[in-house]
Amino acid sequence: MNIVVCVKYVPDSTADRRFEDDLTVDRVGVDGLLSELDEYAVEQALQFREKRDGEDITVTVLTVGPEKAVDAARKALQMGADKAVHVVDEAIAGSDYVATSLVLAKAVEKIRETEGSVDLVVCGMASTDGVGSVVPAMLSERLGLPQVTLASVVESQGDQVRIKRDNEGSTEVVGATLPIVLSVTDQSGEARYPSFKGIMAAKKKPLETYSLADLGVDAGQVGLSVAWTQVEDAAARPPRTAGEIVTDEDGSGADALVGFLASKKFI
Amino acid sequence: MSEVLVVVDHADGEVKKPTYELLTIARRLGEPAAVFFGSPDKADAVAEKVKRYGAAKVYVVDDAQIKGFLVAPKAEALQQLAEQAQPSAVLLPSSYENKEVAGRLAIKLGSGVITDAVDVEPGEGGPVTTQSVFAGNYTVRAKVTQGTPIITVKPNSAAPEEAEGAGTVEAFSATISDAARGAQVVASQPRQSTGRPELTEAAIVVSGGRGTGGDFAPVEGFADSLGAAVGASRAAVDSGWMPHAYQVGQTGKTVSPQLYVANGISGAIQHRAGMQTSKTIVAVNKDPEAPIFELVDFGVVGDLHAVLPAATEKVNERKG
Ligand SMILES: Cc1cc2nc3c(=O)[nH]c(=O)nc-3n(C[C@H](O)[C@H](O)[C@H](O)COP(=O)(O)OP(=O)(O)OC[C@H]3O[C@@H](n4cnc5c(N)ncnc54)[C@H](O)[C@@H]3O)c2cc1C
Ligand SMILES: Cc1cc2nc3c(=O)[nH]c(=O)nc-3n(C[C@H](O)[C@H](O)[C@H](O)COP(=O)(O)OP(=O)(O)OC[C@H]3O[C@@H](n4cnc5c(N)ncnc54)[C@H](O)[C@@H]3O)c2cc1C
DSSP, X not given: OEEEEEOOEEEOTTSOOOBOTXXXXXXXXXXXXXXXXXXXXXXXXXXXHHXXXXXXXXXXXXXXXXXXXXXXXXXXXXXXXXXXXXXXXXXXXXXOHHHHHHHHHHHHHHHHHHHSOOOEEEEESOOSSSOOOOHHHHHHHHHTOOEEEEESEEEEETTEEEEEEEOSSEEEEEEEESSEEEEEOTTSOOOOOOOHHHHHHHTTSOEEEEOHHHHTOOGGGXXXXXXXXXEEEEEEOOOOOOOEEEEOSTTHHHHHHHHHHHHTTOO | OOEEEEEOOEEXXXXXXXXXXXXXXXXXXXXXXXXXXXXXXXXHHXXXXXXXXXXXXXXXXXXXXXXXXXXHHHHHHHHHHHHHHOOSXXXXXXXXXXXXXXXXXXXXXTOOEEEEEEEEEOOTTSOEEEEEETTTTEEEEEEEOSSSOEXXXXXXXXOOOOBOOOOEXXXXXXXXXXXXXXXXXXXXXXXXXXXXXXXXXXXXXXEEOGGGTTOOHHHHHXXXXXXXXXXXXXXXXXXXXXXXXXXXXXXXXXOOOSEEXXXXXXXXXXHXXXXXXXXXXXXXXXXXXXXXXXXXXXXXXXXXHHHHHHHHHHHHHHHO
16 A cells, blocks of 8 residues: 655744745745644554554655755655655746646656555645645545545544544544545644654665656646746735733733723723 | 626525625625525525625525535536636635635636635736735735636625625536545534634634633633633643634634734744734733733733633623
């Protein structure tokens, strides 16, 4: 059985994230890392394998991004994934959802070709930079596989998968038959840290690099210049003007708070 | 004038406020046509509601074959409707589910998609959206340059304005493929209603964090005095004090109320991502150095267990 985990390399959300002059995200000047939310996807893939003792399961991590994105793939290998695929091509820079999902889908197909099958594609619930939460659904659309998204609990037996998810007004149980595209939330269980052994082992694990040409994607189909969405401008939000801060002494805080709310007509 | 499809946000035919916000926005772009996925016997009641906000048409898509499956059937139905109606744009209320519907629809229609817009204005060559990104630190304006613009819009992005529309009901029958029914909802447990306003729609949100120490009574009491929704930080959710549905932030709900009151919440970037666009921000925190105070219009340095009950009493007194 083959599992593919999609992981994204993102600028550190605690750093000062910014845009380039061409209005794409600065992915080089700001420190990057494996999107924290994709660690949950790696974790669930590894648990899926561990629960199926005796089955031959290969976990391949897939990342699409600049040279440095290989760090995201490495971290996943250190956590315990078996192989990595990094799609890197100048032409991909500035891609929107439509183009990103196309490249990911073609890469999954390529992995299917080399490994013989892809039974499960695992994604995070959102990247921590774009925060679209749309790529897994689009990947499912492109691959023609059922989408089983936003799982907080994942269970499986044979080729049956059952998940629990929080919907707008309800908690749902959803069932599907492999192969599927799965996305998991940060409620699905803490991700493991790479062990020393894992870090050493990762150095010897296979890491494949593909260009768009390797995937059979025409460079004219992706990237900033052909994106189907176009950013017109990006402006830093003006810093909020410093508010009034009072220190509570014997109930004065509650008085001041209620006074403020009343002055703003909230009461 | 060309049609602008607006997907109706409702619970069992009970139309929700974001629908009216979207219809108001749609009127800037063209002629709004509401799309109601639901039971046909609720259609007339829904039409009565949405026509008051300018819906010229109400497409009714019977969801009997749709609601038992995740996302894919809805996207298929919308594709078929869009191919028939040839709208100039498709607007959906931003929710995890609708964003996924929008993403799939974009591929089906060969169109660009923009998610989580906080404003949409007509522009040369199509609608121009505003998004609030990087945890609210940047404002980005963008547009779709290919196909039919598909845009998901966050709650509270416009003040609903009434305008009479014809509200002509039209049944649309979609053909759902077997392939779209791959992920089946086998059980669904509705969350119990709290009687409080819905978190994402509320005008006022009062939240609690780790600083509550697990006792949410002061937070809930203050919320109720203001008629507010209750929210929570991830720390409070992870501690098991509040269900995940209450979580505000990057991996919970994004809220953009008139007033946000953060109690015992430090103000981590992931929490800010879910509340930074609130109009007025207030915090109660015992640590004067807490980062949340960088955001506030008004802050009280103090123990929430003392400040909130006293404030609740005063608010209730004022209301008489
Ligand atoms: C602030 C901001 C706003 C944006 N708004 C839009 C918009 O409105 N419309 C639009 O078309 N584009 C938009 N983009 C561009 C979009 O974010 C990129 O196309 C991005 O590559 C994919 O979207 P995401 O990061 O939001 O993914 P999400 O849909 O949030 O990603 C979910 C999961 O998909 C997988 N995944 C996503 N990207 C990759 C990758 N590169 N490699 C491996 N796995 C991946 C991961 O498992 C991830 O957890 C925006 C970008 C930014 C930074
Ligand atoms: C990928 C990722 C996603 C995340 N998503 C989210 C998200 O969606 N939402 C979210 O909230 N967080 C999220 N987080 C977690 C976030 O980083 C913080 O850990 C979290 O917001 C902290 O919650 P808190 O402010 O309640 O707790 P703390 O940071 O522990 O702050 C508690 C505060 O309470 C104050 N306090 C203590 N006692 C009292 C008292 N008696 N009276 C008044 N004040 C008191 C303290 O001074 C302190 O400032 C995410 C993290 C990651 C890595």
